[in-house]
Every structure is written in structure tokens, then in C-alpha cells.
Amino acid sequence: MKKIVAVSTLALLLAGCNPGDQEAQDNSKTEQANKSADEKATSDNEKSDAEVAKEKEAKEAAEAKKEAEAKKEAEAKAEAEKKAEEQAAADKKTADEKAAEEKAAADKSAEDKTTEEKSSDASSTEDKAEDKSTDKKEDGKTDSAQDPEPAKPSKPESETPDVDKSNTKADLSLGELVVVNKKYSLPIDYKPSDLVVPNVSFSYSGVLEQSYMRAPAAKQMEKMFADAKADGVTLNAVSGFRSGSRQTVLYNNYVARDGKAAADQYSARPGHSEHQTGLVFDISAPSVGNGLTAELGDTKEGKWIANNAAKYGFIVRYDRGFQSRTGYTYEPWHIRYVGVGPATQIKNNGQTLEEYMKVGH
């Protein structure tokens, strides 16, 4: 037993181990612990920096998020406003369409009543639109009623209505410069001999009376449509030639429904529609549902027409703000062929066809 103690003591001595050493060791441990704590503290400090960075990051992220939310909110607001505008436009369009539909229905009923030939005219409302609500449409913002979609071609109409006998005869010897307006009229049975269907896209399928146009004008219209397409502008032909007989049916329907005085306010009398020259086409674009509406003038397509039609010999016959000089409200869809030279001059001078030809309207 003693031996073991002696060995143990020796071992302690050899190892330099004493309670003090033990204490030192403990101190060392403490130091280590402290060091470790320091390290930890350092680490904590580092972590603290990291945390600061993290917090900064978080703050920035929060700010970014806030910003994004604000942006989103603004976007949502803008979107809502846009939607509201679109809705308003849609409502307006719907109202216009409804009005056009009602008118078409009324036209049809008038037609049935008068037992005249059945012809729901694709352009039946255009003339009506031409002269209606003159004041408010001067700014071009208010829609003209749309032409209803084309329907059946009409049969020849033998009757010549007893209207406007005092009117002045249009001078057909002027060829493509003939003026037909409220003052100058064509014989009711006048029909150009060179009518063809232009090879362009139409807003409807099939061939109707209104699909036709005089050959020289049709050729130019084909070029115009092709070049528009190349420019990324899609146009559709809606309504070209309209016979005197068809205009007669339309006009009589309006008279039967609204009375002559009222009908004269919005519809061309037989012989007075420029469509009868075969030099006119109403054109539109899918962007406005192929409607004959003043809205077209503010679209890419409408602007393209206004800027380029003259190169092909066409003028926007009833331009914006021309009402007092043509007798018709703004019709960005109604283009009239007059030939490249005259069209260019008319456009550059800001003239009407009447002014260019020095005749009245």
C-alpha cells in the first residue's frame, strides 16, 4: 500500500503535479475557456457584423419589398384604371353596337313594312352616321355607327324616288375626279362598267355588290393593302360600290321610319352617295372590329391610312375637322380614289375634293 502511495507521489512529483498546478491547470482551463469565450465573443462580434450585414440586407430587402409592393400597387392601380378605361370603351362600343343593331333591326322592319326588296345593307348605317350628331362628332371622338355586317346583295330596283329633282348633275366626264356629294348627284341607274373585286382581304367572306370597285382604283387598293401588310398593318375592305337602287332602298327605309326631314339629316339621297362612283371603299381594321368608326383614326391602321393613302391615289374624303367643308363628319374609313397626283396635292394642301375641284358641296 505504501509503495503504491510512494509511486503515486513520485508520479505526481515527476509530473510536477501539485494542487497549484492543478489550479494552474484550472486557470489554464479558465483561460482557455476565456480564450474560447473571447473567440466566441470575437465570433459573436463577427457574427454581429454578419448580423448587421444580414439586418442591413433584410432592411434593404424589406425596403425593396416595400418598393416592389408600392410599384405593384401603382401598377395595380394603373391596371385598374386601364381596365376601367377599357371597360368604359367596351361599354361605349357595346352601346354603339347596340345602337347599330337596333338601327339594323329597325331598318329591317322598315324594309319588311315597305315590302320592297329585301336588302340588309352592309353600309346601311354609314350614310346615317355620316351626317348624324354633327356637333359632337366634329372632334372625331364620337363613333359613327358601325356598318352592319354585309348581308345579301340587293336585286335591281326599278323605282326612282321622287327626291331632290333640283340637284346638280355630277360631271362624269371628269372620270376619277368626279364629284358626288349633297349637291352633285349621279343618275340613279349609273353603274361603272369596269367594276371588279379587288384582291384584298375583306371583313366578310363571299362576294357582294359592295365588294366591287372600279378597276384602276382596285389595282391601287391592292398595292396599298399589300404595302400596309408589309408594314405590319392589317386592313380589311368593308364596303365599295353601292348602286343607286340600293341607296334608294336604304333612303326609303329611313324615310319610312323617321320621316324625310330626319332621313335627310343622316342619309345620302339616291344618286348622292359617293359609293355609287365605284371609286370609294370603306376600309377598317381588326383592331376596331372592322367597324366604320371614328376610333379607327386613332389606331395604327387609321394613321397608316391617313399617312399613306395618297401614295396610292386615295384621299380620306371626309377628314377630321372637314365637316363644314364637305358636309360630312369625320370618316377615317372612307377613302376615295382620285389618282396619285391629285391625291398628293389634296393631302399636301389640306384640301377637300370640292376645294381642289373648285365646286360646292
Ligand SMILES: [Zn+2]
Ligand atoms: Zn363610305
